[in-house]
Amino acid sequence: MASLRSDEWKAICDRFTNAQNLTEVESRKDPENEPFRSKYKARELLREIYSALKCFEAGDGEDQGQEEEEGGGSEQRPAEQPVDGQRDDGVGQRELSGDSPAGLRAARLGAVEYYLGVNHVDTEELSAGQEHLTNCLKLLGRCTASSDNVSLFINARNQLGILSAGWDETEAAQGFLETAESIYLRYMKEDGSPPTDMTEYFTTEENLLTHQERTKRFELAYTHTMYYLAQVYKNLGQNERAATYCHSTLQRQLKLKEFNPMEWALNAASLSQYYIIKGNYMEGRHCLSAATVVAGLAGEAPSEAAAQESETESEVREQLRQKRADIARCWIKYCLNLLQDAKKQLEDNIGELDTDRQEESKRARRQEEEEEEKGRKSAVLFGSEDTFDSIASLEEKVCCLCPLDFTEARAVFLVGQNYVTQAKEYFQMDGYVTDHVEILQDYSALFRALAFFEEDLERRCKMHKRRVDMLEPICNDLNSRYYLMIRRQLMFELAEIYSEMMDLKLMLANRQSDTQSLDSHTVKKFNHLCSTSAKYFQMFLDSLCSPEGKVPEHLEEEVLRPALVARFRVARLYGRIISSPASDQLENLNKSLDNYKYVVQYCESHPEATATVETELELSREMVGLLPLKINRLKARMATNNSLVE
Known part of the structure; x- marks a missing residue:
């Protein structure tokens, strides 16, 4: 800026540094009764910087420069508005170059508007924040995105995208964020040099960032773009696209080493559930293995920063335990779904193991394993030199191909059983009734899936008895007033288990006996299982009645089929x-x-x-x-x- 003396420019830089310190450091120490005290002080400094810049600009006497400062007037179309039916990517031909003096002046004023916008958003003044962020885009509206201002282009749109999403204006959020993405991609294609960071607009020459730090901050801004786009696509129901952006976000966070270990791990574990439902077990296993390894980076004791953010150190430790238990539950779902998909693949029309199909699948297994190796190499992998070996080692402990016999199924079952134990250690019956019961229901389902592969009918029956032993006491002990829906689920499942055991006992008796008649002991056992199954079905039906015992004339949709x-x-x-x-x-x-x-x-x-x-x-x-x-x-x-x- 030609009209700024060195001492004046230094004063502006000092104000900016103080504003940043108030926002990022001092605000954490603000008292509860004045939560935004430091940010209000920072806002005043930013306003002073803006006034000083406008004053110095007016002193230049440069008409073109003045025009650029006011280029965001009412006649100027915001960058996200459609032009001739097309979405503006923000990097088309503009009247000014971002590297020109006028373009740099516009960028500096735009940066102050950006920081004022973020400040207002942080202090819960969202409309004012939106106005400042929009002013930022207006100031940049006639500039070409260049190394001097591309970071500001992207960050401003990220913030407006977040605001729009918070107001349920999903399409508007999509527009801002997709524009930010296109700006990044085009800049990297046409230039690619480490761009100026926004903080450097108000930094003296000796305090400029290194190329490495510039690159990291720019890449982190784009990582935020991808993260927010993942949320937008999820809200739009574009799940596959959302998963792709989520995966890339996690990958970039690891590469940049900018992530909270437990938050990253939970996001990776959540992403695994999408892959599992789609039947992409290789990707699901990789996400869960990475989640487990990265969660370990959080340590048993909380970091100093984490401890400061929480009331007590024990509270932070408790949160870590819960999140690890959540990851364990995701592993349970992985093992359960893998076994259930294998069952669907191999069962005949009455739900028994189709041996012909089993043999055919085994013959195809060699080719499938070769395809797995190819897929493994082409899969989007997480990790760095520090974590990749640990992730790969964990993956080797569980297969990602559907098991074809009891031995393979048992190996998957044992992994799931191990994570059931881990999850139950945190989600205990005392305090986490719903979670504890859901874990036991998954454990029961693991036994049921494994029993499908068991050829010995007596051992299969014992597996179902294990299911009864874990579910029946809870079903009988739960208060129906508070846990009616859970009890209904347990009643129905217990009824089905006893029915399966009844069929197995009859099949076993018929195999062992040469005569058509059953001995009295077998008849007694059969009738007991039969009547107990009917008892639990009837308990379920009775739970649908009114307190007076009247059968409902109309069944609600959620209980109609059951x-x-x-x-x-x-x-x-x-x-x-x-x-x-x-x-x-x-x-x-x-x-x-x-x-x-x-x-x-x-x-x-x-x-x-x-x-x-x-x-x-x-x-x-x-x-x-x-x-x-x-x-x-x-x-x-x-x-x-x-x-x-x-």
């Missing part, structure tokens, strides 16, 4: 109980018929329910037609027997 399926299953269970006295048989058949009738009659009264239970409804209608005949034959036989006795 309720009708429970009715259907109860009907089948009563029909399967093996009972000698004809009177017991008649009672069970009537109970069975009543439940089949309920399914049919409800669907007739509520046609919208038909689509949710098509198979069950068809079978129920069939049984409603057949069971009365069976009941009548039994009654006739009973009458004949009674007359013979008489």
